[in-house]
Amino acid sequence: MTQVFLGMPAGGQGNLFESEPFPKAAHRELGNTQMRKNLRHATHTIRDKRLKVVGELPDWEALRDAGSVIKNNSMATLEERLLEFEKNFTARGGIVHWARDADEANQIVTDLVKATGSTEVVKVKSMATQEIGLNEHLETEGISAFETDLAELIVQLGHDKPSHILVPAIHKNRTEVRDIFLKEMPVVDPNLTDEPAKLAEAARAHLRKKFLAAKVAISGANFALADTGTLGVVESEGNGRMCLTLPETLITVMGIEKVLPQWEDIEVFMQLLPRSSTGERMNPYTSLWTGVTEDDGPQNVHIVLLDNGRTRALADRFGRTALNCIRCSACMNVCPVYERTGGHAYGSTYPGPIGAILSPLLTGIEVEENGSLPYASSLCGACYEACPVKINIPEILVHLRGEDVDAKREKHKLPTQMDLLMKGGSWALGKGKNIGLLEKALPLGRLAAGKDRKIKKLPGIAAGWTQSRDIPAPPSKSFRDWWSDEKESK
Amino acid sequence: MRIALFATCIVDAMYPETAKSTVKLLERLGHEVIFPKAQACCGQMHMNSGYMPEALPVVENHINAFDTDDYDVAVAPSGSCVASVKHQHPYLADRLGKPELKERAKAVGARTYELTQLLVDVLGITNAAEQLGSYFPETITYHPSCHGMRSLGLGDRQLDLLKTVGGITVNELPEADQCCGFGGTFSIKNADVSSAMLDDKVKNICSTGASACSGGDASCLMHIGGGLSRTGAKPKTLHLADILASTMEETVSL
Numbered sequence: 001m002t003q004v005f006l007g008m009p010a011g012g013q014g015n016l017f018e019s020e021p022f023p024k025a026a027h028r029e030l031g032n033t034q035m036r037k038n039l040r041h042a043t044h045t046i047r048d049k050r051l052k053v054v055g056e057l058p059d060w061e062a063l064r065d066a067g068s069v070i071k072n073n074s075m076a077t078l079e080e081r082l083l084e085f086e087k088n089f090t091a092r093g094g095i096v097h098w099a100r101d102a103d104e105a106n107q108i109v110t111d112l113v114k115a116t117g118s119t120e121v122v123k124v125k126s127m128a129t130q131e132i133g134l135n136e137h138l139e140t141e142g143i144s145a146f147e148t149d150l151a152e153l154i155v156q157l158g159h160d161k162p163s164h165i166l167v168p169a170i171h172k173n174r175t176e177v178r179d180i181f182l183k184e185m186p187v188v189d190p191n192l193t194d195e196p197a198k199l200a201e202a203a204r205a206h207l208r209k210k211f212l213a214a215k216v217a218i219s220g221a222n223f224a225l226a227d228t229g230t231l232g233v234v235e236s237e238g239n240g241r242m243c244l245t246l247p248e249t250l251i252t253v254m255g256i257e258k259v260l261p262q263w264e265d266i267e268v269f270m271q272l273l274p275r276s277s278t279g280e281r282m283n284p285y286t287s288l289w290t291g292v293t294e295d296d297g298p299q300n301v302h303i304v305l306l307d308n309g310r311t312r313a314l315a316d317r318f319g320r321t322a323l324n325c326i327r328c329s330a331c332m333n334v335c336p337v338y339e340r341t342g343g344h345a346y347g348s349t350y351p352g353p354i355g356a357i358l359s360p361l362l363t364g365i366e367v368e369e370n371g372s373l374p375y376a377s378s379l380c381g382a383c384y385e386a387c388p389v390k391i392n393i394p395e396i397l398v399h400l401r402g403e404d405v406d407a408k409r410e411k412h413k414l415p416t417q418m419d420l421l422m423k424g425g426s427w428a429l430g431k432g433k434n435i436g437l438l439e440k441a442l443p444l445g446r447l448a449a450g451k452d453r454k455i456k457k458l459p460g461i462a463a464g465w466t467q468s469r470d471i472p473a474p475p476s477k478s479f480r481d482w483w484s485d486e487k488e489s490k
Numbered sequence: 491m492r493i494a495l496f497a498t499c500i501v502d503a504m505y506p507e508t509a510k511s512t513v514k515l516l517e518r519l520g521h522e523v524i525f526p527k528a529q530a531c532c533g534q535m536h537m538n539s540g541y542m543p544e545a546l547p548v549v550e551n552h553i554n555a556f557d558t559d560d561y562d563v564a565v566a567p568s569g570s571c572v573a574s575v576k577h578q579h580p581y582l583a584d585r586l587g588k589p590e591l592k593e594r595a596k597a598v599g600a601r602t603y604e605l606t607q608l609l610v611d612v613l614g615i616t617n618a619a620e621q622l623g624s625y626f627p628e629t630i631t632y633h634p635s636c637h638g639m640r641s642l643g644l645g646d647r648q649l650d651l652l653k654t655v656g657g658i659t660v661n662e663l664p665e666a667d668q669c670c671g672f673g674g675t676f677s678i679k680n681a682d683v684s685s686a687m688l689d690d691k692v693k694n695i696c697s698t699g700a701s702a703c704s705g706g707d708a709s710c711l712m713h714i715g716g717g718l719s720r721t722g723a724k725p726k727t728l729h730l731a732d733i734l735a736s737t738m739e740e741t742v743s744l
């Protein structure tokens with residue numbers, strides 16, 4: 001058989017892009033002191049909870065290894081797994097749709113909803129539908145989508161964007177949530193306080209009507225099991241369960257990377273996911289469904305299998321493990337950069353460390369908009385340490401920086417200051433002789449430092465350093481020269 | 491043992507005392523220290539900035555300098571540079587399609603140790619005052635640098651060793667495991683976020699009442715020290731090699 005190479009698979013579209021370079025967005029977000037306070041409080045609380053429940057499991061590291069291996073296997077045999085899933089899901093009365101990208105997925109879902117004659121849908125919290133911008137698309141087609149997850153509802157009512165994959169409204173505090181409810185809910189107690197129980201009550205009253213009236217629900221999925229054709233959603237509130245069971249039609253949009261080989265695999269992930277995401281031993285609601293069950297639950301069950309750049313990410317041998325992500329959000333909760341900038345600075349639906357690698361992997365790094373994301377990290381490694389499926393995020397960040405520089409090198413003729421610095425550095429640090437030569441100039445640096453032995457202002461890109469840091473006066477002699485003088489001449 | 495010192499470029503050029511301290515410590519224990527003159531830098535700055543082809547000569551130079559039978563183990567007073575040698579060098583060789591270089595990189599990486607890794611795991615040092623004669627009559631705090639702590643898995647080796655120095659008081663640093671915000675060129679590419687992280691580190695250090703903050707990476711200490719100096723804060727920074735090398739007779743001053 002002849003192999004035809006069709007070139008690089010297409011890049012993802014939709015809400016996967018930075019709206020502006022990360023340093024610029026970060027600069028603005030850093031000035032939002034209320035957001036930073038909310039975020040610091042929220043991320044630190046969840047960090048502590050996670051550490052506590054993870055510490056309870058003596059086999060945590062083994063579980064992480066298992067999670068990583070199962071995912072790697074699944075990705076290595078993705079095509080077979082997906083076809084197996086399609087066969088089993090179809091055999092149980094479900095209907096499978098394949099979507100190459102965001103546009104195709106949006107069109108498929110719109111057609112399915114229109115076929116039911118309904119103009120309203122209820123939604124289970126889902127990252128895939130955020131990624132493709134489904135709500136906005138449905139709106140242009142005259143269909144209203146109602147988010148039912150509490151945090152997602154807050155974001156939707158507040159005409160805001162999610163800033164976290166698990167807690168989309170993490171940047172808002174209770175008082176801000178109350179204000180949004182008072183302003184946006186059609187029927188609400190005007191004396192609503194910011195007590196969590198009261199806020200939940202208001203949301204419940206608001207949503208209950210929607211659940212009972214809805215004919216169509218749209219969900220994502222945490223996993224699909226190939227050997228049984230089962231789909232699963234893991235959640236905390238039970239609102240997802242309502243959507244998954246009450247309406248007549250259920251449409252699930254799921255990234256193709258979510259498929260797991262077999263039923264037994266959920267044993268591992270149901271231990272890894274709740275502990276890593278909400279810091280709970282077990283989440284309150286886990287819903288599993290396998291096709292259609294006569295007279296019980298939705299009678300029209302669809303799944304849209306979404307590529308949107310995943311095949312492309314899979315083709316990158318150094319980056320593909322990013323597809324192993326189970327969207328637990330542990331990496332962003334521990335990230336010192338995310339803690340300070342919040343999720344909006346990343347532009348894409350996927351913020352934080354995983355977003356900084358996943359977004360450019362899905363779209364392709366040569367898409368200029370995502371070029372600054374892989375640099376949005378000090379490479380401290382807290383994400384890798386927390387990740388339940390051991391995605392080496394720092395290594396992939398560095399890899400993608402390499403891809404970015406290579407892509408820019410091809411496009412630009414004029415070298416930047418950074419290019420020149422790196423070229424010069426390559427010569428200077430490429431031989432002991434060369435660095436030794438440069439070190440002869442150290443006394444000049446001492447001169448520049450002056451009396452107080454500090455360098456306080458540097459030009460060009462190095463000004464970024466001296467905006468908050470002094471540089472000490474260099475020594476009069478390098479170690480290399482000291483060694484020659486003291487150790488070798490004796 | 492015959493131990494090859496990998497000084498690292500920043501220590502060689504900016505903090506020669508730290509390299510001298512490393513030599514002193516190892517010689518005090520009766521080992522022979524050599525300094526392969528061909529060495530320059532691990533290439534981490536290039537790789538972490540995405541300049542892979544430019545990193546190649548730097549990485550190749552390091553591997554050529556250290557891929558010799560002339561020593562038993564190599565040591566560097568830096569967790570970050572050792573992590574780069576161990577993990578990034580094989581990656582770069584792989585990425586640029588150089589399988590032979592990758593194997594050599596792995597071999598060099600396997601014999602390269604961070605200073606406290608060598609002292610504790612290989613040379614069996616558990617009490618700095620008794621076994622190294624370390625004496626430093628100051629109150630310090632300690633920042634565990636990320637690459638040592640996470641990429642090398644140093645755990646509490648550095649802190650435990652510092653605690654056993656004669657005359658020393660070690661005050662615990664709040665939120666010690668939080669990155670200081672250095673991150674190489676991150677500190678200039680994302681200067682605002684880096685500075686915000688540094689701000690918190692500086693505040694935490696000042697809250698300990700220590701007169702110095704120690705650590706195992708000169709680069710992070712230069713960043714932290716630069717922030718302390720800029721805000722006019724009292725604490726200084728000092729590499730742990732300098733504290734361990736300090737003795738009753740020759741006490742390092744702040």
Ligand code: SF4
Binds near residue numbers: 354
């Ligand atoms: S990358 Fe890892 S830690 Fe981050 S969300 Fe995905 S699974 Fe969780």
